Every structure is written in structure tokens, then in C-alpha cells.
Amino acid sequence: MKNFEYFEPTTLAEASRLFAQEHAQLLAGGTDLVIGMKAYTETPQSVISLQKIPDLAGITTDADNSITIGTMTKVREVELSKDIQQYHTALAEGASEIGSIQIRNLATIGGNIAHASPAADTVAGLLVADAQVNIIGADDERTVPINELFTGPGQTVLKPGEIITQFHLPSPASGSHYIKHKIREVMDLAFIGVASAVNLQNGVIKDARIGLAAVAPTPIRATEAENLLKGKIPTPELLQQAGEAAAAATSPISDLRCSAEHRKEMVDVLTRRTLQYALDRATR
Amino acid sequence: MARSTTSFGLQATPKHPVSLTVNGDEHDLLIEPRKTLLAVLRDTIGLTGTKEGCSTGDCGACTVIVDGKAVTSCMVLGVTVSGKEITTIEGLASDGELHPIQQAFIDTGGYQCGFCTPGFIMASKVLVDENPDRTEEEFRHALGGNICRCTGYTKILEAVLQAAEEIRTTS
Numbered sequence A: 001m002k003n004f005e006y007f008e009p010t011t012l013a014e015a016s017r018l019f020a021q022e023h024a025q026l027l028a029g030g031t032d033l034v035i036g037m038k039a040y041t042e043t044p045q046s047v048i049s050l051q052k053i054p055d056l057a058g059i060t061t062d063a064d065n066s067i068t069i070g071t072m073t074k075v076r077e078v079e080l081s082k083d084i085q086q087y088h089t090a091l092a093e094g095a096s097e098i099g100s101i102q103i104r105n106l107a108t109i110g111g112n113i114a115h116a117s118p119a120a121d122t123v124a125g126l127l128v129a130d131a132q133v134n135i136i137g138a139d140d141e142r143t144v145p146i147n148e149l150f151t152g153p154g155q156t157v158l159k160p161g162e163i164i165t166q167f168h169l170p171s172p173a174s175g176s177h178y179i180k181h182k183i184r185e186v187m188d189l190a191f192i193g194v195a196s197a198v199n200l201q202n203g204v205i206k207d208a209r210i211g212l213a214a215v216a217p218t219p220i221r222a223t224e225a226e227n228l229l230k231g232k233i234p235t236p237e238l239l240q241q242a243g244e245a246a247a248a249a250t251s252p253i254s255d256l257r258c259s260a261e262h263r264k265e266m267v268d269v270l271t272r273r274t275l276q277y278a279l280d281r282a283t284r
Numbered sequence B: 001m002a003r004s005t006t007s008f009g010l011q012a013t014p015k016h017p018v019s020l021t022v023n024g025d026e027h028d029l030l031i032e033p034r035k036t037l038l039a040v041l042r043d044t045i046g047l048t049g050t051k052e053g054c055s056t057g058d059c060g061a062c063t064v065i066v067d068g069k070a071v072t073s074c075m076v077l078g079v080t081v082s083g084k085e086i087t088t089i090e091g092l093a094s095d096g097e098l099h100p101i102q103q104a105f106i107d108t109g110g111y112q113c114g115f116c117t118p119g120f121i122m123a124s125k126v127l128v129d130e131n132p133d134r135t136e137e138e139f140r141h142a143l144g145g146n147i148c149r150c151t152g153y154t155k156i157l158e159a160v161l162q163a164a165e166e167i168r169t170t171s
Helices: A012-019 A033-038 A075-080 A080-086 A088-094 A109-114 A123-128 A223-229 A234-249 A258-283 B037-045 B100-108 B117-130 B136-142 B154-170
Strands: A005-007 A024-027 A046-048 A057-063 A066-071 A130-137 A140-147 A150-152 A162-170 A175-181 A192-201 A204-212 B017-024 B025-031 B062-065 B070-072 B086-087
Touching: A012 A024, A012 A046, A012 A162, A033 A057, A046 B154, A057 A080, A066 A080, A075 A080, A075 A088, A075 A109, A080 A088, A088 A123, A088 A175, A088 A192, A109 A123, A123 A175, A123 A192, A123 A204, A150 B070, A175 A258, A192 A258, A204 A223, A204 A234, A204 A258, A223 A234, A234 A258, B017 B037, B025 B037, B037 B062, B062 B117, B070 B117, B100 B117, B100 B154, B117 B136, B117 B154, B136 B154
Parallel strands: A005 A046, A024 A046, B017 B086
Antiparallel strands: A057 A066, A066 A162, A130 A140, A130 A162, A175 A192, A192 A204, B017 B025, B062 B070, B062 B086
């Protein structure tokens, strides 16, 4: 590992100022950055740790059941949070799929998202939670919907010096589910990740959200499939149409994990499956 | 922080003061930011029980306990754990008595070459202490971040279940 200067700012303003400089990297849990530095794929001159800045970690639930997750919250905490398990099951399930317990005790949700891997395991759950991402820069703050955060593999709309501070999950879904398509039970990367969330009213789908990971240059929402479902009574035929529409929304690549054709086919299958789980949970 | 100049005239990155409590002993150290916790434990403090396997977080051999949580110490920068309490394999036994998980690994023969054993024991220790009621399947899943190339895992799992049973019955 190349040497670097290490900073532990105690305010976001100071962190943002340091991070805006060239060859600077933010350190959250370190599970991506430290490995990258060992491999010399990351060679920052300065590393800015966020751990001494107060109030960046933790999960709070408001009276309307909206939930705010601090950027430095450990993935393990997201996985085990009773409120997230109840209101955003797909996100808790996604968190539980990352690495091992040892890694989830280090990794943060902010790091998982800011790293901008199209295959990140928390991203599909955040997409179907319609998460709003709070961002702070040197001069101002802004909020970006999670589906507008990513611009390509490893790329986001974050400008130099901008730091993700919180994820706000405004409206709980009554049922949601995440499936990670993988080979190993743990310590694997997703071939694809699919999350579905639904709200039902008198047996009719009031709204539906479908989040897809690792099937396009960025994580995406399958909005056409979602629109097909809204206002309808769920039937196997309807879920099949939604699965096909979700698959049509993807633009996967072939790589050593699997082929593009397999990914597309499995989006269809897993969209149907996650929707069915979500509906079962919602009606319970 | 004082900057020093090396004999080659290069500017060295400043070292950082770091205070660690390792197995109850306090250590005040001056370390380079690029040193991992694993390197600090093994090379600076001299506790070589913690092993370096893959060094990318995949194998679990370097697992130690930081403030009660099992972590892969190869992914942790030493400067980030100042003020924290660290337990390594050397710190599990107290007053000459092994922790039940250590005794269980011996009783069942849950090791062969022994390289993965400290990591397995540290990861299992947290699991059996926090919830000894886990099922065999749950323990197996929770230990998925540790790799053993010798045993085929059967004896390791036996050891974990034995320790869990003992903790259940004595608490």
C-alpha cells in the first residue's frame, strides 16, 4: 500500500473541504478502499476518515414511520434493525447479503452506495424504498433521489467535495423482498439483484416498485413494469407481464460471472418471484 | 505531527499516535496510516496468533474482536481503531483457563494445520456468546466468512455446537 496522509475531521465542512482537494479519498468502513489501496487500484494522497464526525451513524424512525439512515451506519446494523426489517424488508435482506458478518461489521451503507457498484446489495432495497439521498458540499446541501444518483459503473452525480450524509426512506411499503442471484451462500457478488415492494388497497395494487442491480451500467427502477401493476388485482398473468417488462428494461453485459442472456432471463424470473413474496407479505 | 525526512531526501508521511487496548493491555504507538490493524498486532505489538491469509477480507483468518464485534483486521487501518478495545486469540483464555470455544476446538479436533483456527475461534466466540441458541444451519451460515482448507468444516461445526451447548447450560 502506498503511503498517504490521514485526516480525521470532526465537522462535515472540514471533511468536505479536504475531500474537494485532488487525490483525496473518503474512508467510511474501508472494506472497498483499503483493499483497493492494497491492490494499488486506489492510490490516494490523502485519506479522510468520516468516523470522528458526530451523528453520521444510526437509524431513526419518525412518527410517520419514515426512516432516516446515517451514512456511517454499519451494514450489519441495517440488516438487524427491527424497523428496517418491518418497513423495508428488501433493504434488510440486501444488507444481510453483503460479504460476511466480519465485513458487515465494518462496511457502511454510505460506502456501499457511494462506491456506485451496479451490483451493490443495498441499492435495490433503497430503490424500492424510494430513498432520498442527502448530500452536503462545501457550500450547500442538496437531496437527490436514489434513482438519479448513479451515472455509470463507479460513477455518481456527486461533485468534488460532496459527501452523502443520510438516506431518507419516506414511505414504508407493506411488503417487499430482495433476491440476490449468486453461487455461494455468502461472500459472493450478485449476478443480479432484484427487489420488489408493493402496497395493496382492498386487494388492488396501489403502488409497486421494482429495483434492479447488476443488469445495466447503473442500478435501475423498472418503471414500465411498475406502471403495468398499478391499479390491478395481482394475478399470475399480471406478474408474468411485469417480469417481461422488467427484463426488457435491462441492458446487461456478459462477463465471467454469467451471460447477458442469462441475466435478462433471470430478471424476468426473479421479478415475478420477488413480487409474489412482496404480495404475500403485504396481504398478511 | 512532525514530518521526518528519510535518508533519500524523501518526505515521509507523518506517523500518528494511536492508543489501543489489546487483550486488556494498553499500547501507545506511533504508526504509519497505511498499516493495517493486522500488521499492527503482528509486527508492532508482536501478537502473531492472528493470521494473515488472503489479505482481502475473503478468508477470515485475520478475524479479531473490536469493541465486541468480529472484524477482518486486514481491512482495518490501525489509525482508525485508536481508543478501541481489541481482543485477539491470545486474549481469550483467562487465569489459565481456556474459553469454552477454545476447549471445544481441542475436544472435537476442529483443526488440522491450524492456520484458520484463530480466525474461526474469534468469529465463533462472538456468535456463541451473543446467541448460543443458533441452529447448526445458522452457525454454518454465520461462519461463511471463514475458510478452512483442511477439515471440511464438520469438526469445526461440532466444536461450535459443543461450545454453544456448554454456554447454554452454564448460563
